[in-house]
Each structure stands twice: as structure tokens, then as C-alpha cells.
Amino acid sequence: MSILEVKDVGKRFGGLQALSDVNLSVAENSVHAIIGPNGAGKSTLLNCFVGKLIPDTGSVMFDGQSVLGRKPFEINQMGISRVFQTPEIFGDLTVLENMLIPCFAKRDGAFELNAIGSVQSDKEIGDRAMQMLEEMNMADKRDMHAAAMSRGDKRRLEIGMCLSQEPRLLLLDEPTAGMARADTNNTIDLLKQIKNERDITIAIIEHDMHVVFSLAERITVLAQGTPLVEDTPDNIKGHPKVREAYLGETA
Amino acid sequence: MFGLAKKDATLLLVVVGLTLLAPFILNPFPTDSAMAQFNAGYPDLMQRFVIFGIFAIGFNILFGLTGYLSFGHAAFLGVGSYSAVWMFKLLSMNVIPAIALSVVVAGLFSLLIGYVSLRRSGIYFSILTLAFAQMSFNLAYSVLTPITNGETGLQLTLNDPRVLGISQTADGSIPVTGLFGLEMRSTYTMDVGAWAFQFNVGYYLCAVALLVAFYLAIRIFRSPFGLMLRAVKSNQQRMNYTGLNTRPYTLAAFVISGMYAGLAGGLMASMDPLAGAERMQWTASGEVVLMTILGGAGTLIGPVLGAGFIKYFENIFSKINDNVLHGWFSFMPDGLENFVITIIHPFIGKGWHLTLGLLFMMVVIFLPGGLVEGGQRIAALFKRGKKDDDGADTSKATTPAE
Numbered sequence: 001m002s003i004l005e006v007k008d009v010g011k012r013f014g015g016l017q018a019l020s021d022v023n024l025s026v027a028e029n030s031v032h033a034i035i036g037p038n039g040a041g042k043s044t045l046l047n048c049f050v051g052k053l054i055p056d057t058g059s060v061m062f063d064g065q066s067v068l069g070r071k072p073f074e075i076n077q078m079g080i081s082r083v084f085q086t087p088e089i090f091g092d093l094t095v096l097e098n099m100l101i102p103c104f105a106k107r108d109g110a111f112e113l114n115a116i117g118s119v120q121s122d123k124e125i126g127d128r129a130m131q132m133l134e135e136m137n138m139a140d141k142r143d144m145h146a147a148a149m150s151r152g153d154k155r156r157l158e159i160g161m162c163l164s165q166e167p168r169l170l171l172l173d174e175p176t177a178g179m180a181r182a183d184t185n186n187t188i189d190l191l192k193q194i195k196n197e198r199d200i201t202i203a204i205i206e207h208d209m210h211v212v213f214s215l216a217e218r219i220t221v222l223a224q225g226t227p228l229v230e231d232t233p234d235n236i237k238g239h240p241k242v243r244e245a246y247l248g249e250t251a
Numbered sequence: 252m253f254g255l256a257k258k259d260a261t262l263l264l265v266v267v268g269l270t271l272l273a274p275f276i277l278n279p280f281p282t283d284s285a286m287a288q289f290n291a292g293y294p295d296l297m298q299r300f301v302i303f304g305i306f307a308i309g310f311n312i313l314f315g316l317t318g319y320l321s322f323g324h325a326a327f328l329g330v331g332s333y334s335a336v337w338m339f340k341l342l343s344m345n346v347i348p349a350i351a352l353s354v355v356v357a358g359l360f361s362l363l364i365g366y367v368s369l370r371r372s373g374i375y376f377s378i379l380t381l382a383f384a385q386m387s388f389n390l391a392y393s394v395l396t397p398i399t400n401g402e403t404g405l406q407l408t409l410n411d412p413r414v415l416g417i418s419q420t421a422d423g424s425i426p427v428t429g430l431f432g433l434e435m436r437s438t439y440t441m442d443v444g445a446w447a448f449q450f451n452v453g454y455y456l457c458a459v460a461l462l463v464a465f466y467l468a469i470r471i472f473r474s475p476f477g478l479m480l481r482a483v484k485s486n487q488q489r490m491n492y493t494g495l496n497t498r499p500y501t502l503a504a505f506v507i508s509g510m511y512a513g514l515a516g517g518l519m520a521s522m523d524p525l526a527g528a529e530r531m532q533w534t535a536s537g538e539v540v541l542m543t544i545l546g547g548a549g550t551l552i553g554p555v556l557g558a559g560f561i562k563y564f565e566n567i568f569s570k571i572n573d574n575v576l577h578g579w580f581s582f583m584p585d586g587l588e589n590f591v592i593t594i595i596h597p598f599i600g601k602g603w604h605l606t607l608g609l610l611f612m613m614v615v616i617f618l619p620g621g622l623v624e625g626g627q628r629i630a631a632l633f634k635r636g637k638k639d640d641d642g643a644d645t646s647k648a649t650t651p652a653e
Binding site: 077122 | 254256470471473474475476477478479481482484486488489490491492493495497499500503507
């Protein structure tokens with residue numbers, strides 16, 4: 001059963017055909033990686049899933065409903081959460097406040113004019129946020145300024161914020177880009193743990209082969225805007241077309 | 252207390268004390284002393300402190316929380332004033348309906364301007380609001396003369412068709428604004444020794460409005476809505492991808508701050524029933540920006556402090572002239588006296604803007620958090636001093652900022 005169904009998607013920027021004839025199907029409760037060389041159209045494709053871009057042709061269905069033409073916040077409310085290449089968190093707020101915001105968004109929807117109630121006395125939301133911080137091992141940092149944390153911690157917080165909304169599909173855009181080896185391994189462990197503990201589908205765009213091969217159950221290789229192959233990690237490793245297009249001689 | 256955390260309740264009580272006792276606090280010098288000109292405890296000025304305090308509190312809900320810098324808030328203040336004066340002309344001299352209409356009309360007007368301006372952010376938003384405010388000013392000044400009475404300003408006349416009230420009093424003069432019979436202008440003077448303290452009905456009406464406005468601002472700051480507004484300032488991208496629609500949040504903040512401005516405008520007209528287009532000019536919009544930044548944007552008490560600071564300078568420093576200076580420095584030899592006065596001259600009287608400008612620059616450079624940050628630093632110094640002395644735990648001391 002597939003949760004994300006991409007059919008014949010094409011996108012052109014001026015003279016550049018960024019995506020053409022992309023067909024892709026992400027199975028529910030799987031980890032699906034999309035890899036490809038620079039400029040292959042990975043980020044463009046991801047942006048088509050979350051409402052940042054609208055493809056010129058084709059369709060993107062999430063759980064039987066089209067996401068095209070919907071705004072990012074509407075798509076999030078449908079159950080898709082996105083983690084960015086550079087962690088996007090609320091840097092001016094404390095770690096706890098960062099966690100409170102997605103909890104409010106999950107319970108109260110896209111807009112709720114509650115100008116008189118008190119954040120502090122909302123037990124339900126407060127407990128939920130603290131529980132999530134504990135799951136992320138960040139409870140001791142609750143009063144810290146989010147901007148003051150290390151890159152790895154910011155990433156952990158961002159993933160925690162996404163998970164607090166119990167999304168059905170988690171999209172990760174190069175989650176370990178620019179990270180030190182230790183932080184990368186921590187992130188891989190965290191994602192593995194998430195996968196084991198939750199009913200969640202993860203779609204991941206990644207450059208780092210170490211990350212891809214330790215997480216993915218299925219891999220789509222994108223080259224020049226078109227999927228080249230889709231297969232299991234083991235088959236992808238040995239695939240001649242992939243070696244040629246992406247992995248090069250060293251792989 | 253009142254649904255507030257202890258720290259906020261303390262702050263509210265301090266503000267209650269300060270506003271209610273203002274006629275004493277602002278009048279520290281005996282009436283006949285040389286320092287009497289530094290007294291600010293007369294009704295006209297006290298009303299202004301409080302009214303501009305309300306204006307700045309409202310502005311801070313938009314600018315301090317969401318970071319959207321509006322350069323057109325004076326338009327809402329002006330619209331509020333015009334609405335109130337029309338209410339006095341047509342309905343009654345009671346201030347309640349006038350102020351209510353001011354808030355409603357300013358709210359509707361800010362809904363319109365906010366809806367359009369909030370399509371852009373950053374400098375483009377500021378320019379859009381500035382353009383709208385200048386358009387409003389010019390409309391009020393020339394085009395909409397039947398409603399605004401152009402450059403003369405809208406005033407009460409002897410033949411206003413007042414539905415619930417009289418067009419003129421028995422002795423043929425214009426009736427005065429009041430609250431169910433209490434005249435806004437009536438003042439009780441209490442003479443204590445060499446001091447004269449003035450208690451004015453209008454001031455206390457404004458003070459009550461300020462306290463309500465301040466209380467609501469605390470509630471907004473601590474509410475989920477306030478948290479979302481701070482999130483808008485911090486990272487709109489993350490907000491959108493967290494399932495939150497930023498547009499209605501910013502629009503609601505814009506309308507709320509517009510209503511605060513309308514309340515200030517309505518109170519202004521209630522104290523003195525006239526309204527002129529100059530209230531909507533861009534310099535007036537800039538003034539509230541200065542007040543908020545000077546006091547501390549994003550803090551609760553900062554805008555009130557900033558408003559008081561600027562209005563005090565405007566009214567007190569501008570009154571010091573060369574004669575006053577000669578009085579102060581008469582102990583010096585003639586040549587030196589004239590030299591000192593020549594140096595100080597540009598900074599006083601009509602030059603008060605120069606002094607204010609220099610102070611503003613110093614605050615922005617050395618205290619980016621405004622006067623509130625200054626207060627916090629001083630409090631921190633004291634705390635450290637105390638700790639060194641007796642090692643007592645002073646971590647519970649309140650910070651006025653939050």
C-alpha cells in the first residue's frame with residue numbers, strides 16, 4: 001500500500017527541464033531514499049510534495065488526496081512533516097517553546113485566536129511537549145535559547161518538533177548535510193529508533209551514501225530530472241547504470 | 252491573581268500604583284521653587300503620558316511580538332479621534348460611546364490596511380503602511396473636508412445636532428465632554444504645604460483605560476496567540492511547515508494594535524474635543540516607533556516608559572529657555588556664564604529634538620534592549636553587590652522586562 005504516489009511529474013524553469021516523467025511510489029511504513037548527483041532535481045521534487053512548488057504536469061497524491069495547489073501549512077495538516085537541510089527552528093524562543101508550537105498546531109489547527117488563555121496553564125499541551133523533549137533526550141535543555149544549541153541538537157529538536165505532530169509521512173532533506181561524523185551517526189541512530197518505535201513513513205533525500213545505505217529500505221536514483229532505477233539498497237549498489245550516473249568508479 | 256503569574260501580577264500592581272499616584276510622583280518640587288518647571292504633574296501632560304502609553308503598548312503588540320514595523324499607526328489614532336469628535340457632535344457629550352466608536356472604526360480601518368499591507372513583509376510592509384498613512388493624512392487634510400474639516404481640524408460648534416444632549420448650554424457655550432455628569436476637565440487641587448497636587452477626572456479615566464490596556468497586553472503576551480506571534484518573528488518558514496497559517500495571526504495582531512491606537516485617539520479627543528489631520532502625519536507614526544524602541548520593544552513595560560520619556564522631554568525640556576539658563580548659571584563670572592549658555596543653547600527650548608536624538612542614539616547603541624535593558628543591568632549590578640555582601644540567594648528577584 002503506497003502512501004505517496006507521484007505520477008508523470010514534470011517541472012520546467014525557463015530553459016531548464018528540472019523534472020520530467022517522474023513516477024514514484026512510497027510504500028507505507030517504509031524508509032524510501034531518493035538519491036542522485038547534484039542538479040538531479042531531488043530538492044525540486046521534494047518541494048513539489050510540500051506545496052512550495054507546483055509541477056507543470058502530473059499529479060502528487062498523499063493518501064489518496066492530491067497535494068497540488070495546497071499551501072505548505074495545509075499539507076502539514078494533512079500529515080506530512082518536513083525537516084530542512086539547515087535546521088529550521090524558532091531560534092529566538094526557548095527549546096520548550098519550540099516544542100509547544102507544533103503541539104498547539106496539531107491540536108488547534110492552522111489558526112486559533114486564543115489571546116486570553118495562558119500557555120503556562122495549558123497542562124495538556126505542556127505535558128505533551130515535555131514528553132516529546134524527554135523522548136528526544138532534551139528535557140534538560142528546555143529553558144535554553146534554541147539558537148544557542150549545536151547543529152546536532154538543533155536537528156534533533158527539529159525532528160522532535162515534526163514527530164510531536166505524529167505525521168504519517170516525514171520528509172527529510174539531506175538531514176546530515178554539513179554535520180560532523182559523530183553527529184551524523186547520532187542522527188542515523190535517532191532515525192533508526194524512530195523507525196522502530198513508530199508507524200511512520202520516511203522519505204529521505206541524501207547525499208551521504210553511508211546514511212542512505214544504513215537507513216533505506218528502497219532507493220530511487222534520480223538523474224537529470226528522471227528516475228533512473230528504483231530498487232533495494234543491495235541491488236542499487238551493484239547496478240551498472242547507477243554506477244555510471246552517480247557512484248562513479250570508486251564505488 | 253487575575254489569571255497572571257506572580258511576576259506579571261507584581262508588575263501590574265506596580266503600574267497600578269504608579270498611575271494612580273502619578274499626581275504625587277510627578278510633582279516632586281514645591282510650586283514656587285526654581286525646580287517647579289520640572290514638575291510634570293499637571294493634567295494636560297499626565298493625560299498625554301497615559302494616552303501615548305496606550306498607543307505604544309498597542310504598537311508593541313505588533314512590532315515587539317511579530318517584528319512587523321508599521322510606519323502608519325498614527326492613521327488609526329487620527330481615525331479614532333475623528334470618530335470620537337463626530338460622536339460628540341451627533342450623539343452626546345458622554346465619552347463612552349465616543350471611545351467605543353473610535354475603537355471600532357480604527358479596528359475596521361486597520362483590518363483594511365492590514366489586509367493589503369501584510370501581503371509583504373520587512374521593508375516593503377513598512378513602506379506600504381507608510382503610504383497608506385500618508386494617503387489618509389492627505390485625504391483628511393484636503394479631499395475629505397466635509398468629514399474632517401480640512402486644515403482647520405474638526406471641532407465642536409454651537410449648532411451641532413446632538414441627539415442625546417443639548418447643542419449649547421444655557422449661557423450659550425459649547426457643552427464639555429463628560430462621563431455621566433462627571434466633567435473630564437474638572438480638577439481637584441490639593442494643597443499640601445508648598446506643594447499643589449492636581450487630581451483630574453480626565454486623567455483618571457485615561458489611567459483606567461491604560462490599566463485595562465496593559466492588563467490585556469500581559470494576557471496577550473502570555474497566551475498561545477502571543478507565542479505564535481513571537482514564532483512569526485522568529486521563523487515564518489518553520490511556522491508554515493508546522494501547519495500554521497501566519498497571515499491571520501499577523502492580521503489579528505495588526506488589528507489589535509490598530510484598536511489600541513483608536514482607543515488612544517478616542518481618549519485624546521475626549522480630553523480635548525478636536526481632531527486635526529496632523530495627528531495622522533508620518534512624524535506622528537515615527538514617534539510611536541521611537542517610543543517603543545527607546546523603552547524596549549517586545550517588553551511589557553518598555554513602551555510605557557518610552558512614551559513617558561519622550562513626552563516629558565517634549566513638554567519640559569522644550570520650556571527651558573535662555574532666561575532660565577541665566578538664572579541657573581548666574582553664580583558664574585559673566586564671560587564664563589555666557590560661554591556656557593552658548594554651548595547649552597542648541598540643546599534646549601526649540602532644540603529639544605537634538606537632545607532627544609542624541610539620547611536615542613546612545614540608547615540604541617549602548618542599550619539595544621531600550622530603557623528596560625538599562626533597568627535590568629542596574630538591577631543585576633545591585634544583585635551582584637548584594638551577593639558579595641551576604642551571599643544571600645537573590646535569584647528570585649523580578650526582572651521588570653517580562
